[in-house]
Amino acid sequence: MVVNKDNVEQMWHDWFMTDAFAVEKRLHRFFNILPHDPRCKLCHAPFQGIGGMAVGALYGRKQSSLNPNFCNVCEDFAKKFPGGAEVEMSMLFVDVRGSTALSEQMSPIEFQRLINRFFIGSTKAIAEEDGLVEKLAGDAVAAFWGEGFAGQEYVARTIHAAQKIQKVMAQQKIPVGVGVHAGVAFFGAMGSAEGLVNISAIGDEVNTAARLASKAAEGEIIVSEKALAKAGVNGDGLETRRLELKGISEPVIVRVMHA
DSSP: OOOOTTTHHHHHHHHHHSOTTHHHHHTHHHHTTSOOSSBOTTTOOBOSHHHHHHHHHHHOOOBOSSOTTSBTHHHHHHHHSOEEEEEEEEEEEEEETTHHHHHHHSOHHHHHHHHHHHHHHHHHHHHHTTOEEEEEETTEEEEEEOHHHHOTTHHHHHHHHHHHHHHHHHHTTOOEEEEEEEEEEEEEEEEOTTSOEEEEEESHHHHHHHHHHHHOOTTOEEEEHHHHHHHTOOOTTSEEEEEOOTTOSSOEEEEEEOO
8 A cells, every 4th residue: 555644544544453564574585584583573674783784774674662573664654644543452551559658668779670670571571462562651551452463362462461461570579450451542643743753542442441450459450341352251250340430430340360
């Protein structure tokens, strides 16, 4: 598809939900002969060594800030064509429980090291499941998944990422709560005339995911029934809760999981 201002919304939609960047994958035969790993999972562009220098100089490819397993083709697209589309996605929010109390018990550098371990462990789990990290903010991480780059099992992979995060944080004795939800949201690039662009997901369903995370106690993963259904997970053996969420008139039925 030739990209222009008239079809940019369709491009964003197809990339996130199907495979609009299939042409990038076709480049992997060429990029694959260049040394060496690690490489982009889409196009196999190498990120390091002589190969990394070559694709950087000739194609402007480098590791994505959203997921180090991918190259920056989506960021480049976002800078050229700000916009987006409403898409089906899954979302994960995780934050440290009782971070204020923890900070009072530690020196500033000790608390910084704890938060850094939290960021590293969380983003690693997200990257392994082909999620895109939307933001690292304070003591929280937000990420989202779509079928176009994470496959048909993208919701299940979101839950897997949540379980990995809880397992790693338990090992490091960092108390976190996680919320997982799925639904329709706006995904795209929002920026300014000066060229500042942020790839993000916004909407009521994203807000719901964040609120679910805020209700999760240490060691808990609160998953909406909608996300469980899309992931094909049977929640009969899981604890059920009815949550009152700010801005939502009816209680939300969720299930509680652990790592």
